[in-house]
Structures are given as structure tokens and as C-alpha cells.
Amino acid sequence: MTEKTPKTLPDLTADWPAEPGNDELARLGNDLFAGRAQLPQIALDRVQVRMRQAMQRRARVRAWRRWGIALLLCVAALVVALQLIGPGRRPTGAPDALVREKFTVDTPPASTAPPDKPVIDVESYKDLFGGQTAPGKSP
Amino acid sequence: MRDDARRDRIEALFRDYSRGIGNYVFARVGDPELAEAITSRVFLIVVKSIEQCKASPVAWLWSIVRSELARHFRDRKSHVEIDESVPDPATEPSEQAAQHEMAMRTKAALARLSEEHQKLVYMKFFHGMANKEIAAALGLTPSNVGVLIHRILKQLRVYLEPAASLEGQA
Numbered sequence: 001m002t003e004k005t006p007k008t009l010p011d012l013t014a015d016w017p018a019e020p021g022n023d024e025l026a027r028l029g030n031d032l033f034a035g036r037a038q039l040p041q042i043a044l045d046r047v048q049v050r051m052r053q054a055m056q057r058r059a060r061v062r063a064w065r066r067w068g069i070a071l072l073l074c075v076a077a078l079v080v081a082l083q084l085i086g087p088g089r090r091p092t093g094a095p096d097a098l099v100r101e102k103f104t105v106d107t108p109p110a111s112t113a114p115p116d117k118p119v120i121d122v123e124s125y126k127d128l129f130g131g132q133t134a135p136g137k138s139p
Numbered sequence: 140m141r142d143d144a145r146r147d148r149i150e151a152l153f154r155d156y157s158r159g160i161g162n163y164v165f166a167r168v169g170d171p172e173l174a175e176a177i178t179s180r181v182f183l184i185v186v187k188s189i190e191q192c193k194a195s196p197v198a199w200l201w202s203i204v205r206s207e208l209a210r211h212f213r214d215r216k217s218h219v220e221i222d223e224s225v226p227d228p229a230t231e232p233s234e235q236a237a238q239h240e241m242a243m244r245t246k247a248a249l250a251r252l253s254e255e256h257q258k259l260v261y262m263k264f265f266h267g268m269a270n271k272e273i274a275a276a277l278g279l280t281p282s283n284v285g286v287l288i289h290r291i292l293k294q295l296r297v298y299l300e301p302a303a304s305l306e307g308q309a
Contacts, residue, residue: 010269015285025292032295033264036245039161043175047161048153051182055149058186059142 149189153182156200159266167208169246177207195276197266201258248298256291263288
């Protein structure tokens, strides 16, 4: 069902050039659009309902997105904090210095001079060290 | 924009402009269900893109309405148009026929106007805006608007003649 609502147009003829048919033109304008069929109010109500549903959906999506970003930032902050204060991390400071240690060792005095004569008479046993040994002879 | 400020702004636009938009779309497409669907799409775009509405809300809304109507007419070319409007049972059959004929002629006449003139018709005759408000929205002077309205009505008078309206519907 269409609704018809008469409507007076504000300042319709303002600034019109002066022409003979202006009255008829003004009447046409007012009749035409005051008498036009209008979209029923119930249709506009349904449009408003759909619009509000779209706004609610959008607000929910934005809320989820904000929570997601907040959670991501918390996790990132936690990871950074653990990196800074974690157990395997050494305190930062000056780089390791090269350590030189010197120890003075007192050595005993030199021992007695070696004997002039060898302890063992090697000449009497030279057969043991030769290329051939006499048969039947034991070392 | 905060959610509540956003919601308030959209509701204000709906309150102020939905009737004018719905009636204009209805006048252009001639079918109340189709007009409702297109008006819904307009306001769904408003919900999605309200941040783009900077200076003149009526000019911004017009750009959306124009775009959605263009989309409708472009898609409609591949379909046969069937007039499914239901006559008002409270009116006499002869009155119904006269109303229907006038609606069809208005629809054809509006379609023949240039885009600039359609915008002025939309603002003046469907939103009931004063010349000064239209001038502010479009960057014109009130005097320019008055002269343009005069010119548009002269054109519409020609297009609404029965013979001329048949040409427009062909």
C-alpha cells in the first residue's frame, strides 16, 4: 500500500527568471512531488533494522580485533621480558679481559756431575749388540 | 571514530535522510520492494563507510544512491522488467490507473534528466531542502539553484507530456 503525503516545497520559485508560464510551472512542481507515491514506513523500518544489525556485527568484529591485538601485544611483551630476565642469560658488562698469570718456580740446584766412567762396561757385552752372535754362546 | 559516536552519526543520517532517499529510489525504480532493497544497500554502505562522509552528508549520500541506482539499471538490462506493484485496494480502479500512469511517467521523466539535474531534483523535491542548503551542499549560489530548478521543471513539463513519456520509456 502506498502512502501519499502532501508536501509544500520551500522557496520553490525563488530566483526564477520572470517568464509568463511560471505560475503553471510552480503548480506542476508542487503537484508532481506533493502527490508522488512514497515508500511505505514499514519498508523504511525494515531498512533501519537491517542497518542496525550491520552496525552490531561490525561492532563485534571490531571488539574481537581489539582484543586480538591486545593479546598479541601481551604475548610479545612477555616474550621480550623472558628474554631479558631468563636463567641462561649472563649479566651484561665489560667484555672478558685477557688474564695472564705468571708463577715463579724455584728449581733445585743442578745435580752432581755425571761420572767419568760408564756404569756398565759395554765392551765386555758388545757381542749382545753386534750383528752376528757366535753360535752356542749364550748372552 | 568511537563506536558510539559512529552509531549516533549513522542513526542521525538515517533519521534525516532515509525518507527522501527511499522516496527518490521508489520514484526511479517504480517498485516498492526493489526500492526497499536498494535503500537497504545504500544504508549498509553508509554503515561500512561513514568515515568517508566529511563535508556535506546529503551530497555524499547522493553519490551512494546514484551508484546503487546505476548498478541496478546496469544489471536490469539483462532481465525483463515485470511490473509487480500491487494496487492499493482502498482506491478506486480509475484512480489506481491514473496513479500508476503518473508514477510511470514520473519515473521515465526523471531518468531522462542529466545527472546534475537528477541531483538537484533529489535534494529539492525528495529531501525538501531550501535553495540555500542545496547551494551550500553543491558549492553553488542560491540564485544558481533557483535558476536550475526553473530549468529542470520546464524540462520535466515536456517529458511528462504523454507522447514524450512514451518516447522516454522506449
